[in-house]
Amino acid sequence: MDSSNSKPAAEVAQDVSPMFKIYEDGRVERLIGNEIVPPSFDPKKSVDSKDVVIAVSVDHRRAPENPVPCAHEDSWAALKWVASHADGQGPEDWLNHYTDFERVFIYGDSAGGNIAHHMVMRLPREILDGFNVVGIVLAHTYFWGKEPVGDETTDAETRASIEKMWRAACPGTSGCDDPLINPFVGSSLANLRCKKVQVHVAEKDLMRDRGWFYYEKLKESGWGGEAEIVESKGEPHIFYLLSPTCDSVVAMRKKIASFFNEI
Template sequence: MGTEIVPPSSSDPATGVQSKDIVISPETGVSARLYKPKTISPNKKLPLLVYFHGGAFFVQTAFSPTYQHFLNSLVKEANLIVVSVDYRRAPEHHLPIGYDDSWAAVKWAVSQSTVGGHEAWLKDHVDFDLMFFGGDSAGANIAHNMAIRVGSEGLDGGNLVGIVMMHPYFWGKDPIGSEETSMEVRAVIERFWLLTCPSSPGLDDPWLNPASDPKLSCLGCKRVLVFVAERDALRDRGWFYCEALGKSGWGGEVEIVEAQGEDHVFHLEIPNCEKGKDMVKKMASFVNQDKGHGL
């Protein structure tokens, strides 16, 4: 599963959005698909979203038709630039390689703001003071961990305003909420995590359970938007994340939106459903909230 790919488009028929592929690191093969709106006003600078795809750290790519459709829709609605990261995946490349690849992509994106930047779509059209991370499932996990890294290491040349996490892949050793009645699901998630990250100390690894991370209060942004789905086995972890973030001493704002009657990444499985369209509109509002306010 998750192996199908589609080429980038000079003009997507449905949205007019343009996309192209670039290699970030020839040494590791880390690459990305870039997206920009059909038209950009002269001298207009747009927000930047660095996006990390889902797939349990095992499957899918930045070149999947699933993400091509979703990000075309988002770019049209939100009028922003996207760097969709293709990080290396397990089992050939265990974590933390995927995290390190994603961080390399973040630093590459920000480096385009400098005099030496060569990627015109970013250098000419991005307002690097309006930078966001986003992702679904495992990609949402990456987005969070990249924001933790921004808070602990800094990010020269860019200002991370917020992160958007759709149905984030978080877990923990002690069951919470409906997890207490879903032991088979717990066993599968535990097995997958340990296959992905054999060096992990377990399910309370801060990479997987942010509530156990002493650096949680250092999350390197001021706004967080979390989407959860009522029937998703990861639902309670999304709510728990928001609660833990609020209690950590982090001084930002967190908002959570729950889709009733829906399952994990339903917005990707049924891309034209109304609730999926509502998610795209909410994301667009989130990333454009601070435009023109001189952050």
């Protein structure tokens, strides 16, 4: 077969394995995180979930195809859309009839935990009456910083690889002390607009000490709410996606369910 006219394969411009690869032609190969959980109904727990198609979606645009802060802006737009139902007159009847907008919880893991934090910090602006975020759950949250905290790794190569991933996701960033990745820069945690926070960390996660640092700084900030932290021993980052039925996941789910039900 004559292959004289075939184009050579594009070279890898940035290899941010095991997350994604960016090629010189602009193509992004996402290596993990492509699975989507469909909506479902559990009759034993009377829990119903539904996908809603609107102008925006919590299934936000993802970096590096759409650089940070696109995901934050998409999530904020979705949060405002949900809040527009607080008076019972929103465009989605399912939310109008079944949602208690006085008891709203936000959950996020990894990069989603980062977004969840920023959404709650931003709540005083443009939010509607009757929409009350009482608590957030932050699991294995993707925070970082230029200087190590706690027992965080000081290995130069490891820290450089994390910064490389961040710069690939947010090309316009000032670095790892950008407030979008380092919540201790540019604002006070005392401004967090909810009354309860549950932080989850994993013993073998590179982000573990950031979670502990967030928890400690939140308590010291004068915030005035209640915070708790839960550590999963012997587990890596987002282990609950890798082994969703293991004992550690069951324990974590019970902690989160208790957090929701106690408020």
